[in-house]
Amino acid sequence: MKSLNKFTLSLAAVCVTGIATGTAAMAANCPAGFPGANVNFQVGYGAGGGTDTVARKVASDLEVATGWTIVVQNKPGASGGVMAKGLLGRKADGLTIGVASNTTVVINPHVNADIGYTHNDFAYLGTGMVLNYGLVALADKPYDNLEEFIAMAKEKGRATISVGAATHTIAVDAIAEHYGVKLVSVPGKGSAAALKEALGGHVDATIQSTVHVSQIKAGKMVQLATLTPNRAPYAPDAKTLLENGMDLSIEGHIIFLVAKDTPKEILTCLSEHLAEVTNSDEYTKFLAGRSAVSGNMGPQGTAKWVADASVFYGKKLAK
Amino acid sequence: MINADRLQGVIVLGFGCALLLWLVPAHVTSVPGDPLDPSLFPKVAGWIIATLGLLLVVFARSDSAVPARQEVFGILCFITALVVAALFLPVLGFLPVACGLMIASLLLLRERRPIWAALTLVGVPFFVWFLFVVLLGRPLS
Amino acid sequence: MADFSLLMAGFSDVFTLYNMLFILCGVVLGQIVGAIPGLSIIMALAIAVPLTYGLDTLAAISFLISVNKGGTVGGAVPSILLNVPGTPESAATAMDGYPMAKKGKPMKAMKYALYHSVLGDLSSDIVLILLAAPLAVVALKMGPIEITALMILAFTVISGLVGDSLIKGLIAASMGFLLATVGLDPGMATPRFTFGLLELYDGVPLTAVSIGSLAMSGVLLGLLNLRKPDKEQHSAVSIKGGSREDNTVTFAEFWANRYVALRAFIIGTIIGAIPGLGSTTAGFLSYSVNKQAAKDPEAFGTGDPRGIAASETANSAVVGANLIPLLTLGIPGNIAAALLVSAFIIHGIQPGPLLFEEQGRLIYGMFGAMLVANFCNLGVGQFCMRFWAMVVSAPGTIIYPAAMLLCFAGAYVITGATFGIFVMVSAALFGYVMRTFGYSIVAFIVAFLLTPQLENSVLKARLITDDNPWELLNHPVALVLIAISVASMIYLGPRKKKPLDAEMPTPTGQ
Numbered sequence: 006m007k008s009l010n011k012f013t014l015s016l017a018a019v020c021v022t023g024i025a026t027g028t029a030a031m032a033a034n035c036p037a038g039f040p041g042a043n044v045n046f047q048v049g050y051g052a053g054g055g056t057d058t059v060a061r062k063v064a065s066d067l068e069v070a071t072g073w074t075i076v077v078q079n080k081p082g083a084s085g086g087v088m089a090k091g092l093l094g095r096k097a098d099g100l101t102i103g104v105a106s107n108t109t110v111v112i113n114p115h116v117n118a119d120i121g122y123t124h125n126d127f128a129y130l131g132t133g134m135v136l137n138y139g140l141v142a143l144a145d146k147p148y149d150n151l152e153e154f155i156a157m158a159k160e161k162g163r164a165t166i167s168v169g170a171a172t173h174t175i176a177v178d179a180i181a182e183h184y185g186v187k188l189v190s191v192p193g194k195g196s197a198a199a200l201k202e203a204l205g206g207h208v209d210a211t212i213q214s215t216v217h218v219s220q221i222k223a224g225k226m227v228q229l230a231t232l233t234p235n236r237a238p239y240a241p242d243a244k245t246l247l248e249n250g251m252d253l254s255i256e257g258h259i260i261f262l263v264a265k266d267t268p269k270e271i272l273t274c275l276s277e278h279l280a281e282v283t284n285s286d287e288y289t290k291f292l293a294g295r296s297a298v299s300g301n302m303g304p305q306g307t308a309k310w311v312a313d314a315s316v317f318y319g320k321k322l323a324k
Numbered sequence: 325m326i327n328a329d330r331l332q333g334v335i336v337l338g339f340g341c342a343l344l345l346w347l348v349p350a351h352v353t354s355v356p357g358d359p360l361d362p363s364l365f366p367k368v369a370g371w372i373i374a375t376l377g378l379l380l381v382v383f384a385r386s387d388s389a390v391p392a393r394q395e396v397f398g399i400l401c402f403i404t405a406l407v408v409a410a411l412f413l414p415v416l417g418f419l420p421v422a423c424g425l426m427i428a429s430l431l432l433l434r435e436r437r438p439i440w441a442a443l444t445l446v447g448v449p450f451f452v453w454f455l456f457v458v459l460l461g462r463p464l465s
Numbered sequence: 466m467a468d469f470s471l472l473m474a475g476f477s478d479v480f481t482l483y484n485m486l487f488i489l490c491g492v493v494l495g496q497i498v499g500a501i502p503g504l505s506i507i508m509a510l511a512i513a514v515p516l517t518y519g520l521d522t523l524a525a526i527s528f529l530i531s532v533n534k535g536g537t538v539g540g541a542v543p544s545i546l547l548n549v550p551g552t553p554e555s556a557a558t559a560m561d562g563y564p565m566a567k568k569g570k571p572m573k574a575m576k577y578a579l580y581h582s583v584l585g586d587l588s589s590d591i592v593l594i595l596l597a598a599p600l601a602v603v604a605l606k607m608g609p610i611e612i613t614a615l616m617i618l619a620f621t622v623i624s625g626l627v628g629d630s631l632i633k634g635l636i637a638a639s640m641g642f643l644l645a646t647v648g649l650d651p652g653m654a655t656p657r658f659t660f661g662l663l664e665l666y667d668g669v670p671l672t673a674v675s676i677g678s679l680a681m682s683g684v685l686l687g688l689l690n691l692r693k694p695d696k697e698q699h700s701a702v703s704i705k706g707g708s709r710e711d712n713t714v715t716f717a718e719f720w721a722n723r724y725v726a727l728r729a730f731i732i733g734t735i736i737g738a739i740p741g742l743g744s745t746t747a748g749f750l751s752y753s754v755n756k757q758a759a760k761d762p763e764a765f766g767t768g769d770p771r772g773i774a775a776s777e778t779a780n781s782a783v784v785g786a787n788l789i790p791l792l793t794l795g796i797p798g799n800i801a802a803a804l805l806v807s808a809f810i811i812h813g814i815q816p817g818p819l820l821f822e823e824q825g826r827l828i829y830g831m832f833g834a835m836l837v838a839n840f841c842n843l844g845v846g847q848f849c850m851r852f853w854a855m856v857v858s859a860p861g862t863i864i865y866p867a868a869m870l871l872c873f874a875g876a877y878v879i880t881g882a883t884f885g886i887f888v889m890v891s892a893a894l895f896g897y898v899m900r901t902f903g904y905s906i907v908a909f910i911v912a913f914l915l916t917p918q919l920e921n922s923v924l925k926a927r928l929i930t931d932d933n934p935w936e937l938l939n940h941p942v943a944l945v946l947i948a949i950s951v952a953s954m955i956y957l958g959p960r961k962k963k964p965l966d967a968e969m970p971t972p973t974g975q
Binding site: 328332336343347351352353355359360361362363365366368369370372373376377379380383385391394395398399402403406407409410411413414418422425426429430432433434435437440441443444447448449451452455456460462464465 | 501504508509512630632633635636639640642643645646650652653655656657658659660685688689691692859860862863865866867869870871873874877878883886887890893894897901902916920924927928932
């Protein structure tokens with residue numbers, strides 16, 4: 006996955022230079038007459054969540070950049086599964102764009118028998134935000150890094166980790182297996198609920214993807230380990246799991262996808278416009294407000310990342 | 325004449341038993357003893373429902389109300405109209421379906437005053453459409 | 466500690482014509498959306514958030530908060546006039562509001578609702594402003610074990626809502642309990658009762674169920690009444706006429722409900738401060754507690770102003786208290802608060818522990834806006850209720866079909882698919898059957914709302930304690946809550962069965 010990340014960076018660099026030199030609005034190559042109707046964004050999650058916020062921001066920036074009319078609809082259910090399954094039945098005209106998470110395409114097909122799609126059924130336009138997965142704990146707990154945490158768990162016989170979704174237990178189980186210690190995942194409804202248990206001191210640590218950043222900045226929490234492949238800018242001292250000697254890194258993305266048979270030139274048009282938005286100063290500033298980056302991997306990068314991640318989770322979840 | 329309460333008790337008891345013997349085993353993963361056991365709450369629900377059904381059979385009251393046949397017919401008409409409208413919504417779009425639903429209500433309500441009928445038929449669907457689609461930007465089909 | 470000069474600066478920021486205008490617009494929009502069945506405040510907020518992209522931050526936040534506050538007032542109107550709750554949280558208001566309106570006092574009922582709604586909202590805002598930080602700490606200390614105990618207590622309180630037959634009421638509640646288990650289970654994420662339908666993975670959509678069983682079943686009853694041969698009930702509720710006394714609420718009448726309002730306010734604030742519950746639960750629980758605490762519980766449900774006060778004060782108190790976990794911890798208490806978070810983020814502000822330090826002036830400005838919005842609510846409410854009363858005086862043959870179509874469209878929008886409509890219609894049919902045979906819909910809905918939280922808390926508690934029941938001894942708060950549950954079952958349960966309590970006619974109020 007490391008090489009993949011370098012690829013992401015270089016791709017982003019190319020896009021940035023592209024925008025810096027050319028005129029922004031003319032950057033994308035679109036077929037004549039496209040879209041010719043409203044473009045629909047179908048968000049796989051409910052209104053008000055992280056994916057929804059990002060989708061609406063991209064939609065509004067895209068409207069400004071292109072002059073298209075974009076209708077944002079929420080199709081929540083089964084971690085984006087309801088939306089993705091609905092996308093399969095749509096005409097592949099590029100007018101319906103799904104906004105999903107990595108769970109939608111790389112985890113759902115492995116865990117749910119009723120899902121009826123795989124990551125191969127979609128064409129990918131790019132990604133909109135990197136989720137900063139980290140293992141974090143209250144600052145006044147007696148451990149500040151993964152080693153100390155594991156030592157505590159060994160001494161006590163077990164440690165509890167609150168997670169926002171049942172699928173996050175993959176990371177907890179992998180850490181437990183690696184160190185030969187009993188770690189208990191305490192599943193809750195969403196990251197905010199998991200954070201509450203950790204802040205109240207009811208569990209020993211929690212796995213978080215975005216909201217913990219402000220807690221760390223305030224000095225209320227510490228990052229024990231970073232789950233993403235590279236160290237997090239907001240917690241430069243926390244080692245990644247890879248650095249801790251584990252063969253595990255978990256990355257989350259907000260993914261933009263369309264039906265698989267969408268014509269090539271429309272895919273080019275949409276993904277170039279998306280890259281234009283995600284690389285803009287305006288969008289970068291918006292994400293900086295949430296201590297996040299877009300990390301847009303572009304169409305090929307996303308497709309490759311999704312394929313790799315799907316193999317990875319397929320193995321982990323088959324156990 | 326069978327006591328209505330007792331009959332309901334039998335139905336509830338039957339449903340509770342169906343839950344425990346068939347629905348939960350067939351549609352819920354069961355991992356007994358594990359704190360994560362997904363079937364715990366459904367099983368508890370099954371036991372409670374079956375027990376309460378039995379209690380209702382035993383302690384049935386004689387004075388429970390039964391709805392008039394005409395009322396049941398009316399409800400079924402409206403429900404049918406709504407289901408048919410929902411089925412046709414993706415095919416025909418909102419405005420035609422809404423007008424159809426309004427015609428059905430007017431017939432069922434036997435509205436005879438032409439002005440109010442026209443307002444219900446045309447004004448209401450347009451108002452709802454305008455509210456959702458234009459003002460709130462929420463597509464309706 | 467609050468910095469006084471910062472506080473004054475923040476408050477004075479609000480008092481510009483520009484900000485006032487947005488507060489007023491927000492309140493009006495909220496009251497209208499709240500009063501229309503099928504349109505939810507969540508929907509209004511989700512739509513309003515993008516509208517605020519271009520505004521400056523204080524105006525944007527003030528606008529959104531005003532929409533939320535307006536909605537809590539607006540929802541009561543159709544509950545009272547049509548027995549069709551405009552928002553799920555105002556369903557408890559219908560239980561006494563509609564009978565009171567039927568008795569020819571619709572304006573009086575709406576005024577009771579408005580005054581108590583504003584009172585509950587204002588008081589919980591003041592609590593938020595003065596006590597947010599300590600309350601947030603208390604709420605944090607409520608772990609899964611304490612929440613489990615609290616949920617058990619809430620379930621025992623349902624017994625006050627079961628209606629005539631205890632057994633039937635409990636059957637209704639257990640059906641709600643069962644329905645709440647549909648979807649992926651909280652522990653292992655395996656599907657339960659989903660029958661291959663992906664749409665059911667996140668559970669039966671709550672809003673569609675509440676629109677169906679609360680609003681739509683009311684609409685169906687209204688439509689049926691219109692079909693009856695005697696056309697006297699042509700318009701839903703007669704607005705005109707009535708003496709002056711029937712159209713106003715005197716201060717003495719308002720003051721008579723002070724203990725009811727106090728209990729309701731406490732319940733609403735506690736439920737609001739704990740993330741994950743919500744204003745519908747608060748309204749019903751407060752209604753039930755106040756009914757059980759009353760000397761004459763039978764009076765509830767016949768148009769008793771205490772019922773309106775109990776429901777409206779509590780559901781509005783949630784709105785202010787909901788911001789406690791949001792502002793102090795960055796944890797949104799419900800969906801409305803989550804939408805506020807996304808508005809904050811869009812304006813470059815990250816809610817969380819640093820919020821007061823980094824954005825003190827803005828937060829005090831927001832507090833100012835909340836107080837102003839409450840008074841706007843009072844003023845706009847006075848005007849709006851006359852407007853709605855006029856609308857409702859149109860023939861029922863247009864009002865009820867319109868309400869039906871609004872529920873139809875609203876249910877579609879919730880899921881973005883006809884699936885929502887089918888759930889809504891099924892819930893309406895189920896609601897009708899329950900009403901007809903004397904099963905309490907309210908007990909059903911409350912159990913449906915509480916169960917997911919109960920199941921999740923039980924699960925967490927078992928994992929955290931490693932299934933060791935003796936751990937409970939280390940959680941005195943949980944023990945106290947369980948003791949109260951047992952006491953309320955013993956003390957309040959049998960008392961309900963003595964209808965002779967009512968032989969002394971007691972005046973309304975205390």
